[in-house]
Amino acid sequence: MSLDIPALFHAHGEDRYDLHIRYLNEQMVRVLKVLGYDVSFHRAQGAHLWDRDDRRYLDLLSGWGVFALGRNHKGVREALVSTIDGELPNLVQMDVSPLAGLLAERLLSHTPYLDKVFFANSGAEAVEAALKFARGATGRPGILFASHAFHGLTYGSLSVTGDEMFRRGFGPLLPDCAEIPFDDLAVLERALASKTIAAFIVEPIQGKGVNMPSEGYLKGAAELCRLHGALFVVDEIQTGLGRTGKFLAIEHWGVEPDMVLLAKALSGGYVPVGAVLTRRWIFDKIFDRLDRAVVHGSTFSKNDLAMAAGLATLHALKEERLIENAAEKGTRLMTAFGRMAERYEFVKKVRGKGLMIGLEFGPPRSLKLKAAWSALEAMNQGLFCQLITVPLFKEHGVLCQVAAHASHVVKLLPPLVIDEGDCAWIEHAFDTVIADSHRVPGAAWSLGKTLASHAMKAKAGAA
Template sequence: MNTLPARDLNALGSAGAHGSYDIPALIAARESDRYGLHLTHLNEMMVKVLQTIGYDVGFKSGHGSYLYDRNDARYLDLLSGWGVFAIGRNHPLLREALTSVLAADLPNLVQMDVSVLAGVLAERLLTYTPFLDKVFFCNSGTEAVEAAIKFARRATGRSGIVYCEHAFHGLSYGALSLNGDAIFREGFGETLPGCRAVPFNDLGALEKALAKQDVAAFIVEPIQGKGVHIPDDGYLAGVQALCRKYGTLFVADEIQTGLGRTGKFLAIDHWGVEPDMVLIAKALSGGHVPVGAVLARKGVFEKTFSRMDRAVVHGSTFAKNDLAMAAGLATLEVIERENLVEKTARHGERLLTFFQGLLDRYELMHAVRGKGLMIGIEFGAPRSLKLKASWTLLETVNAGLFCQLITIPLFKEHKILVQVAGHASHTVKLLPPLVIDDGDCDWIERAFETVIADSHKVPGAVWSLGKTLADHAMKARMAK
């Protein structure tokens, strides 16, 4: 019995014995229900957020660095799906790779066999990390973190895991246990035992945590995504030395920073370190088929898969599926063919220089941090009394609310999609596709300078928006 709504049946055709199913037609038929469907069946709070801040424009297509809304207005995407779309949206080479897999009638996920595509992708990934030997594939960054926790505990016989304050490693239970932001853990009960945090960029605190020799792994983002915090030049080398000294595995979480994002293929390449495991995901997918990977030393990997009867002690049903492996291979091919790592370094240097040049001119700007196309612009309390009073009002209502006075005008008036670097953060984070060009950089520079300049005008349109947001925040707080 067909349970589709009548209007959805229009998307069903009668081409051949099996019929056809026209997904674009289905989307068009239900476009007017976009937000109603989510309010009823999915996360209604997300819809309310979008409607409150005016982001409910109904994006209908994407290409490269750009998104197009229901009225065909073009937006520059500086979120790139939280870093997923490093090669841009709907890259033709990626599409060709995926359609060729579907056309080939490959067996796929036989389980009692091994995949050629998985072997080729693993081989290619390891050329970027010659100090590592093995690859474990999974479906996401958080699954890569979960695997790393298990591999480290098995390889060392220890249970402790050390991570950094303000870190983000995912939201499943093991990864959640390593999350440096309490809001993500609130209300979910006890997390994984044996996990403890140390300050980022603090070797003394790390040594103290490792000295008891009960820590299986120290997992760290080479550049912290929440706030775009960059370590001192000697930090990661010091981390490596301490981990070697105390028998702890050094795990680099490159899930967001990897595959060219920072102007090197991996962020660790800026500092020349060689971790025991490197975790990648996000960009490896090309934005279409989720995939994650743990790159590990042979000795670590083989402690888990140590005998034939342990061949399947850890895995993931859809890991190594042909579409995901093809997406990974196509993504690496695009990165290499289009010299995206080098272009990222060049465009990143240009944008960082521009934003740093604004620091002395705008008192609400406090710092600019970044490498490549991972850039954080931190705002903070101003000196002048008129601005300080307005800032204090917003911060009293909701910490980090000021940044929405930057991101919302950028979206509404300049067609730039960007957001803050984390919960209650004062940092606006740029994470654009690596395929942006000089014209896009011009667009970014013009828009940001205009909006930042407007934020220094009190009274002004930006601060009127601030009052509206503060009112919404107060009503939401009272409704709890």
Template sequence: MLYSNLDVSEMFVDRQSQRSSMHSRHLNEQLVRVLKTIGYDVGFQKGQGQYLFDRDDVRYLDLLSGFGVFAIGRNHPALRKALKSVLDSDLPNLVQLDVSTLAGVLAERLLDYVPYLDKVFFANSGAECVEAAIKFARGATGRPGIVYCAHAFHGLSYGALSLTDDPNFRSGFEPLLPGCTPIPFNDLAALERALSSRQVAAFIFEPIQGKGVNMPTDEFLPGAAALCRKYGTLMVADEIQTGMGRTGRFLAVEHWNVEPDMVLIAKALSGGHVPVGALLTRKSIFDKIFNQMDRAVVHGSTFAKNDLAMAAGIATLEVLESEKLIEAAAKRGAELRLALTRMVPGYELMKEVRGKGLMIGIEFGPPKSLRLKASWNVLETANRGLFCQLITVPLFKDHKILTQVSGHGSHTIKLLPPLTITEEDCNWIETAFDNVIASSHKVPGAIWSLGKTLVDNAVRKSA
């Protein structure tokens, strides 16, 4: 069908009933199968702030926020206004043989938050920022090695994938980038052994690991900074998920008073509409990469400084400030963690609640009572980490809350809501989790019937 004046909203309405069939035919059929299996194929039609609305206009609370992209909520009016103003202004976008005014403004504003750094390199995504960090570190130090933490996730392009030890992502794509060495998270002795060769260009880390919401000890990041200085290694903070106010500070490293040599930001910087990433670094590093005129474009990305992306970043920073969302993340996060932590003594399957700001992990583990232990073991034998699906699926179906397990084989559910959530939303979360977790302790029961279905699916998959 052809659309007069190409009304995309009209196209969305006309074709939305075919979304699954189009994806099965032309895109990722396995994702469609997953969504149908767990009952998530509800056909979302609209997003506003922290809420999603399905084909029947039922409201859901979004605790996934597009993997942290929608920190200021979906379709924020300030962001929409900024993007429309760009489209209405006939700006000279991406001339390439010119410099971007809006990129200058966004760089200036980002560096105001991180005053110990001097330069910004823009990219299209977090993974592109990681790739740039690898190149900048090697180029600036003349060293080949990159050290990263076990259980890290830095992206899925080849360089970024080389900095994860998860076989679920690596399998089938090796060999990856040489010279990349993992150390255990929170292990300063292992880090010193790795850096002592003086062949390591960079130590790259997530201040709080996204896969599992793993927290650093109070000593780890300050100790790592001291070791990096001692051995001449650059310290690179991957704040792609933790940055932009997520943890109640603009950057998560601020909780530990650490000043890295590079900081990587993406996801929330986009406002959720136009992908953008930013690498912030010291002038001394930047000048070693772009060190003369014939190397002015030695690294870059065609669309990286496009006006829509820059406007999205500027508008997002404006909203964070005007609505005091960083302070809100600290307050709401503390309240929500306390409410969830109070549940732990009452439920033997609940082990721990951890995080900072509105990045929260709820960990489950093996029970002690015999009936629960037997059911738990059946699930674990079929597929490690399957129990968490017994929590996330009824949260979605029965309580209209969208959330996720924090990684393959993980026993932790991660909450990553928009920073705009209200006290009423927090009560919604608390009540829903309490109800679902209570149900998970009843054997037999509806939740364990779901478990049998998931086990059957896992067995068929492995057959």
């Protein structure tokens, strides 16, 4: 008798928090309860989630970008079922799968300047491979990365992540990895002039903050890397596969990098997969002899389910015109948020491309609001954004979060399948909540005091 997993899930739905407290990450459960996110989701479809009371929510997190096709996409599910039912000779290891070759071919059709693909199991693994490939191909030790960058949490990827909150307590990290300011070509050029740099790795739009490059930055960075013999590596793990209204975000600036890193959305929301797209000469420097055919790899990379998920994802993006939809819906939402920035003092900037959008909040002009802002910030930096995200969730069923630790940016990363009704839902919810935040005293600021109290208790406990 086979195991009924959905039945097991629903039978233990009420136990989920106790199980995690006992066996997994207790602090994550505490966060959910403090913020009021402990609603126990029990089903999902497309851009929507339903909780234990069958209330519907609009998901603007997309599992940090994994669910670009929405949850439980029918086409990807059917492709995976057919792969399992096909009884294919998966992971023979002393053989190669045609599915991996086909997925590589279809990915490279979007980047005609690149020639080879290395498959991994995640975005972090793709970053790890890129770091090894860069050092192995150039014979140089140095890696440059940008401040505020996020490339993953394994040791190599953490070594090129520019956020001290993630790095603290885990050193020493990889040597010869140097942080430079994002969007600063002069500093990049000085660092490259040492001729010891193997690669500069950068997100075209930084996920932690939705930080945008100036118009000539990425093109200039690529040119400087080539001038000084370093590789230009673009991390498209969150921005790629249509998120910004182009297949790759780098296309907005007409730049051809030496490596492109993909993951998240390539999974179709089902099977983890990562990919490094690279130039032939780099690949051939790594896998240069028969006895080095397996010099880098991973047991489960190129597994048939992951390759099937990737193939089905690319098919859905094209057939359902989801990249075009991301561009269209992103334009609508950016326009609506731009109008809110004109009306509301707390909204300082709206930035992004396609369906990767950041709303930056900041100190208001009027004295009464400024005093309230300053008091809250003094208790815990970045707490104001929870006055936006928590009411969005509790009162409007909109799931989103801040773009980074202690950030003043609320980030939207919705599935690319959202429709006009979802856009109207987003616009109404944000407009209402932001308007409420301008009423002092009011419900939003009462929430702020409660959250500040929790934050101060947490700091005291840590001390």
